[in-house]
Amino acid sequence: MFFYTRKSVLTLITAFLCLLSVRGFSQSVGVTVTPSRLYFVPGQLSVQRVSITNPSNYRPLEIGISMFDWKYDSLGSNVITGIGTLKNTLANYIKVAQGTYFTLKPGETKDVDVVCNVPKDADTLSYRTTMMYIAQLNPGNVTDSKGASFRVTVRIGIKLYQSSNPSPDVNLEIGNLYAVKDSGITRQVALVFDNTGNLWTNGKISYELLNNNTGKKSKMPDVEFYTLPGDHRTVYAKLPDNLPKGEYTLTTVLRYNDGKGIKIADLKMEL
Template sequence: MKFSCFFKSIIPLILIGLQGFAQAGITASPSKIYYRLPVGGTSTQKVSVINPIGKNLEVGVSLGDWDYDTLGTNNLHDPATLKTSCANWVKVLPGSYFTLLPEEQKELTIELTVPITADKNIPVHTAMLYFTQLNPVDSKSENGASIKVSVRMGIKIYHSFTQADERNVEVINFTDKKKVKLGSNGLLELKIENTGKIWLDGKVMWELLNIQNGEKIKMENVPFLSLPGDKTTLVMELPANLKKGHYSATAIVNYGNKDELKVVELEFET
């Protein structure tokens, strides 16, 4: 197995609870809000909360922490427990409780103030803003059973000290894994690290080349999200109908605009 890496430079709304019942309670947007402020700075953003149903909804507002695990999945934590937390920097106006009339839309002001004691060695701070439906509503499950549904929506908050987007990704490893389950031809595993100073919203594009006959096989793109310092593992299943042979796999990591790419190659046999 041979692995090589080179660099090319051309100069959800989170629903926590029962999915499938979106119209059973509150909706909120946008799904993410961003602040770029120096130490001591204050700024505000607007968030809209909507009641899409025909009864009053009581809504509670709270804050928490979050981060990503190595697979890029959200981990939720209590507020102000992570060193990257900015939960204590956030104020929600007019307050932490309100009522939405049927089909009413309410606009809230989300104010973030960076304390003078903020650690500038941590380039990105985050928090999660929750809107929780306090009075459950009647709904139906997929099999028609009557249930009570309460919805909690999460909006991610990001803070950076700088206006500049200092993006960078380093490839830690690129390898093939043999058959890991019945009917599998194995998989490709790419490990990357966000070595920049900003959040990333990227994707990996995959391609196989049969070195013996020149056949190219393109596979689905895999999106990824990461924060500075995150190490992320991205996995691509090899096609089930992949013929035995000698292959070259290419993974193109797009971590910013179209010109910010890392390209890695791997040779393997099936």
């Protein structure tokens, strides 16, 4: 297995723009919320705005806002726990200026200000996180294709992140790339990497298989990921079905920080 590195020099502005690239999240039933992630700068009171919309043309929505602790597990899934469960909780420093309960008229959009104020004398953690849930409190009726009715409520999570590092460092390091066998047959590969920087970092993993016997190349679906500082991550990817037997070289490309950071790992394997 071989590793290659191409690391760019980052500026403070570039790192902040990377983390502020957020996407909205919508539901055809319930409530629409944007953005889906908020980033708070270190060392000062910071305010970010969230837009909440009632997409219904005929019924009001009762909205409740609540906070939970949040982190990723080793596979990248969200782990949600009660406030104060995690030592790096941000929930105690967050307030919603307009309150945590209100009603939206049909078609109405309400902007709420999320205020983060971590005092200077707080413990010196490198980052803090919380999950802010926007919940529909009055269930709506939905009818399926067979005429059955259901009561549906929607809860949308917004990830909140605050860094205490005045000097951003965005870096990922690959630790391993190996084949995963099932009943003696290689069916998956696993890429192991660590977030060794000090920022919430996202990226994409791409895969290319080379049949060393025929020279034929094939692609595998890209995998997107998000990591917090200190995260140890394992990403599994399924190999294409019906690959001819032979010797293969798998090249994985780990791109992050809007493609400015790139790490590459190669794996030779026999199928």
